Amino acid sequence: LETVRQVEKELKAELANKTKVVHAMPQLPPNLEETNDNIPQLSRLQIELMVNSLAAGFTRIATYQITNSVGQPRMTWLGIKEGHHSLSHEPDSNEEAYEKLIKINTWYCEQVAYLTKRLAETPEPGGDGSLLDNTTIVWTNELGKGNSHTRNNIPFVLIGGGLGFRMGQAFDFGGTPHNRLLMTLCEAMGHPVKSFGNPDFCGDGTLPGLV
Numbered sequence: 001l002e003t004v005r006q007v008e009k010e011l012k013a014e015l016a017n018k019t020k021v022v023h024a025m026p027q028l029p030p031n032l033e034e035t036n037d038n039i040p041q042l043s044r045l046q047i048e049l050m051v052n053s054l055a056a057g058f059t060r061i062a063t064y065q066i067t068n069s070v071g072q073p074r075m076t077w078l079g080i081k082e083g084h085h086s087l088s089h090e091p092d093s094n095e096e097a098y099e100k101l102i103k104i105n106t107w108y109c110e111q112v113a114y115l116t117k118r119l120a121e122t123p124e125p126g127g128d129g130s131l132l133d134n135t136t137i138v139w140t141n142e143l144g145k146g147n148s149h150t151r152n153n154i155p156f157v158l159i160g161g162g163l164g165f166r167m168g169q170a171f172d173f174g175g176t177p178h179n180r181l182l183m184t185l186c187e188a189m190g191h192p193v194k195s196f197g198n199p200d201f202c203g204d205g206t207l208p209g210l211v
Contacts, residue, residue, distance in 0.1 A: 037076055039066065043111050051118045054131055064115070066108070069142060078103050088146030101146075112139050116159055129161075136162040138185070140178075156181060158210075163188035165210050177201035184210055 028045065032038060043066060050062040067073050072083030080087075080100050087104070090097035119132035127134060137159040144153040152175065158165050165188065173180075182196040184206040195202040 036074055039073055039075075040077055044114065047111070047115045047118060050115070051122055051131065054119075054135070055122050055125055057125065064111075066111070075104055075107060078107060080104065085146075091147060112137070112157075112159070119160065132159075133161045135160045136165065136185075136188075154178065163211075169209070171207075171209060173207065176203065176207070179203075180205065180207050183207075 029041065032041060032045075034042065046064060050064060053059045053062065067084075070085050072085045074081055074083055078100075080103065082097075082100070084104055087097050087100055092098065116132060116137065119135055119137075120130050122131045123129075124131055124134050137157075139157040139159065141154055144150045156178065159167070161167070163185070179196045179198065179201040180203055183193055183202060186193045186196065187206050188211070194205075
């Protein structure tokens with residue numbers, strides 16, 4: 001019986017260690033509904049969930065997207081009543097729509113900045129530096145231009161020190177398919193590939209100058 005009690009004691013201690021929360025848990029505000037006007041609060045909650053999941057080791061990869069690709073969020077908190085998707089289809093000559101899109105894109109940028117800040121101020125569990133030092137954020141859009149649905153000149157922004165990319169640089173790869181960037185990411189993760197997606201768009205392999 002003494003042996004059984006000792007095993008029980010060890011199991012309880014192990015379970016207590018595994019369930020102990022060593023980082024702050026995001027709190028869901030009461031009565032917060034999934035509605036358009038609550039997008040700013042929901043955005044922050046999603047970011048907190050991502051950061052805490054990474055800190056707790058629940059995941060190593062996370063994806064963050066606000067609404068779907070043809071969503072119509074109305075950024076009322078920015079003083080914009082029209083849907084984002086509708087505004088994105090306005091012609092370039094519509095200066096009012098253009099200014100509103102700048103406001104919307106600035107707000108999106110602020111969400112990425114907040115994610116970056118939260119990663120930077122969260123220590124890497126069991127390691128050196130912060131989560132940002134050991135994470136790479138890839139921020140992009142699915143189209144180069146909304147009103148024409150073109151897939152040219154799509155911007156990609158890399159943030160963080162996780163894969164050894166040199167920050168503070170700007171490149172114009174002159175119409176190079178983004179398949180090569182995805183190949184570069186794979187190689188940085190220790191998994192070199194000869195192609196990613198359609199091999200016809202993989203050209204000369206990984207992109208130069210990023211590391």
